[in-house]
Amino acid sequence: MAFIKRVLPGTARGRLHLGALICVAAFLAVFPGVSRPYTTIFTASILMYIILSLSWTFFSGKTGYISLATAAFYGIGMYIEAILGRYIPLPAAMLVAAAAGFLIAAGIGAITLRLRGVYFTIFTFGLVLLLQNLVLWIEIRFFHTKGRIVTSGDFTFVYYCILAVFVILLIAAVIMRRSRFGLALECIGQNEDSAAHIGVDTTRTKILAFAVSAAPVSAVGAAMATRVGYIDPNIAFNLLMSFMPVLMAIFGGTHSLYGPVFGALVLTLLEEKLIRGYQEYYMIIFGAVMIIAVSFMPKGAAGIAESVFLKLRRRLRPRSHPRNDGGARDE
Amino acid sequence: MSGRGVSISFGGMKAVDGVDFDLREGEILGLIGPNGAGKTTLFNIISGFLQASGGEIIFGGGKISGLKPDKICRAGIARTFQSARNFPGFTVRDNVLMGALFGKPGKTRAQAERTADSTLEFTGLDKYAGMYVSDIPLSAQKRLEVARALATEPRVLMLDEVMAGLNPAEVEDAMALVREIRGRGVSVIMIEHVMKAIMSICDRIIALHHGRLIADGAPSEITENKQVAEIYLGEA
Ligand SMILES: Nc1ncnc2c1ncn2[C@@H]1O[C@H](COP(=O)(O)OP(=O)(O)OP(=O)(O)O)[C@@H](O)[C@H]1O
Numbered sequence: 001m002a003f004i005k006r007v008l009p010g011t012a013r014g015r016l017h018l019g020a021l022i023c024v025a026a027f028l029a030v031f032p033g034v035s036r037p038y039t040t041i042f043t044a045s046i047l048m049y050i051i052l053s054l055s056w057t058f059f060s061g062k063t064g065y066i067s068l069a070t071a072a073f074y075g076i077g078m079y080i081e082a083i084l085g086r087y088i089p090l091p092a093a094m095l096v097a098a099a100a101g102f103l104i105a106a107g108i109g110a111i112t113l114r115l116r117g118v119y120f121t122i123f124t125f126g127l128v129l130l131l132q133n134l135v136l137w138i139e140i141r142f143f144h145t146k147g148r149i150v151t152s153g154d155f156t157f158v159y160y161c162i163l164a165v166f167v168i169l170l171i172a173a174v175i176m177r178r179s180r181f182g183l184a185l186e187c188i189g190q191n192e193d194s195a196a197h198i199g200v201d202t203t204r205t206k207i208l209a210f211a212v213s214a215a216p217v218s219a220v221g222a223a224m225a226t227r228v229g230y231i232d233p234n235i236a237f238n239l240l241m242s243f244m245p246v247l248m249a250i251f252g253g254t255h256s257l258y259g260p261v262f263g264a265l266v267l268t269l270l271e272e273k274l275i276r277g278y279q280e281y282y283m284i285i286f287g288a289v290m291i292i293a294v295s296f297m298p299k300g301a302a303g304i305a306e307s308v309f310l311k312l313r314r315r316l317r318p319r320s321h322p323r324n325d326g327g328a329r330d331e
Numbered sequence: 332m333s334g335r336g337v338s339i340s341f342g343g344m345k346a347v348d349g350v351d352f353d354l355r356e357g358e359i360l361g362l363i364g365p366n367g368a369g370k371t372t373l374f375n376i377i378s379g380f381l382q383a384s385g386g387e388i389i390f391g392g393g394k395i396s397g398l399k400p401d402k403i404c405r406a407g408i409a410r411t412f413q414s415a416r417n418f419p420g421f422t423v424r425d426n427v428l429m430g431a432l433f434g435k436p437g438k439t440r441a442q443a444e445r446t447a448d449s450t451l452e453f454t455g456l457d458k459y460a461g462m463y464v465s466d467i468p469l470s471a472q473k474r475l476e477v478a479r480a481l482a483t484e485p486r487v488l489m490l491d492e493v494m495a496g497l498n499p500a501e502v503e504d505a506m507a508l509v510r511e512i513r514g515r516g517v518s519v520i521m522i523e524h525v526m527k528a529i530m531s532i533c534d535r536i537i538a539l540h541h542g543r544l545i546a547d548g549a550p551s552e553i554t555e556n557k558q559v560a561e562i563y564l565g566e567a
């Protein structure tokens with residue numbers, strides 16, 4: 001009981017957010033029954049991007065260590081499904097993928113997270129290229145092939161598997177927020193030196209957080225592999241999968257859970273519209289949107305929404321100081 | 332806590348050069364010296380922020396040099412930073428809570444909350460508890476730096492110029508606070524340029540110059556020390 005009390009948001013506003021969340025989840029749960037197959041598949045890929053950018057934000061948004069390893073963990077997940085998909089059901093393969101992503105990220109974190117700043121980013125970038133070439137070499141050398149056919153799954157089932165990852169991720173994020181682990185991570189992001197000097201084991205916390213953030217990425221990688229039908233190292237370890245979550249999170253804002261969700265939603269829709277209608281201008285328009293977002297929205301779309309909200313509230317309740325209420329962080 | 336032959340150099344410059352020191356139980360020890368003497372660097376070595384290239388630091392019967400900052404903090408040595416390094420995204424209370432939560436192993440959440448609240452009250456920051464660091468006055472920010480360190484329940488507290496930039500009344504308050512901290516059985520080592528403060532509250536003072544220890548004694552002895560007088564008069 002005490003645990004539930006601690007996890008549930010204490011403020012009325014917090015409960016409102018939770019209520020909204022449950023409604024969205026319920027809607028998504030019945031969605032495939034009321035929509036066309038294409039829409040379900042498309043919604044699954046929106047969810048996939050939301051999961052990727054939430055995972056990225058969980059580690060990089062909080063700590064400020066910019067990771068470009070998303071494509072590596074995603075690709076690992078894809079390959080695990082490609083190899084195991086014939087023998088075990090998708091949820092089991094996703095669990096294996098999550099475990100593999102976790103362990104590999106922990107190993108990489110142990111090597112690189114003692115480094116600070118840009119070295120970490122470059123290392124994660126190199127990791128994607130390394131895996132791409134390593135897998136290619138292994139495939140050709142030992143399996144005499146360049147690619148693999150992936151057993152395809154029922155798309156509604158795949159949708160539910162991805163939805164499950166999304167729900168688990170949200171629940172975990174809410175629980176972690178005020179947990180010791182979440183707070184330690186928050187301290188590191190705000191001032192790593194101070195964090196270390198009040199007793200936070202910064203290296204261990206960073207490694208664990210990096211590992212945790214990789215697990216859902218590999219899990220959805222496994223799920224999405226069944227949608228592709230065929231993979232090779234270039235498809236599985238596609239650097240765009242490293243950049244997209246970063247762009248989405250920055251576009252939406254990394255200071256709240258809503259930011260990455262919103263960013264992923266908008267940019268996936270934009271990508272879809274652009275690819276269909278303006279194939280040749282796609283990257284140009286996409287790039288322009290990103291530059292504008294980064295230059296003019298330092299806290300992302302969620303930051304703009306928040307400042308508008310605060311301004312409105314100040315106008316309605318001129319005497320209350322918005323930063324002065326103790327419950328502000330329960331939002 | 333004591334140091335023997337503590338040394339470090341930055342690109343050939345010996346910032347701390349064979350320093351021996353002892354901090355006795357329940358003592359307030361002053362650390363003085365002109366700008367760039369190596370005072371903060373010595374703190375950085377003790378707190379594990381920098382690794383000494385020579386010598387060792389002994390605390391509670393064991394060698395602590397070589398440990399990482401979080402281990403040293405958990406062993407019971409807390410510090411403040413010369414330029415305040417608070418957590419800007421947390422309220423004042425949460426800043427202190429973090430110290431209580433992580434600084435001492437095996438504390439429950441409820442215990443940490445209690446420690447945070449009593450530390451806020453003890454340091455007179457309770458009236459700012461729900462505010463963010465950027466919204467409180469400088470003197471309170473300096474105090475918060477102390478409170479966060481204190482919340483880790485250290486046996487040794489290292490204060491790096493916590494009185495710099497305060498007005499005379501605030502310096503008086505800060506002096507009273509340091510005395511009260513010692514009154515709780517915490518040994519204090521403090522770097523300070525405010526001579527009046529350091530002379531009146533320290534039991535003993537050590538002086539650094541170009542990384543070397545040049546004096547060690549009671550405040551009255553330090554004021555009479557020729558070398559110290561020369562350096563300080565030469566500086567002024
Ligand atoms: N990380 C570092 N790398 C290189 N040089 C450093 C480093 N830290 C300190 N120094 C140098 O070491 C010397 C001692 O610096 P330190 O900060 O310890 O002086 P201080 O006695 O605290 O002076 P102040 O009273 O101005 O705070 C200075 O010359 C400084 O430039």
Ligand SMILES: [Mg+2]
Nearest residue numbers: 370371372413
């Ligand atoms: Mg200094």
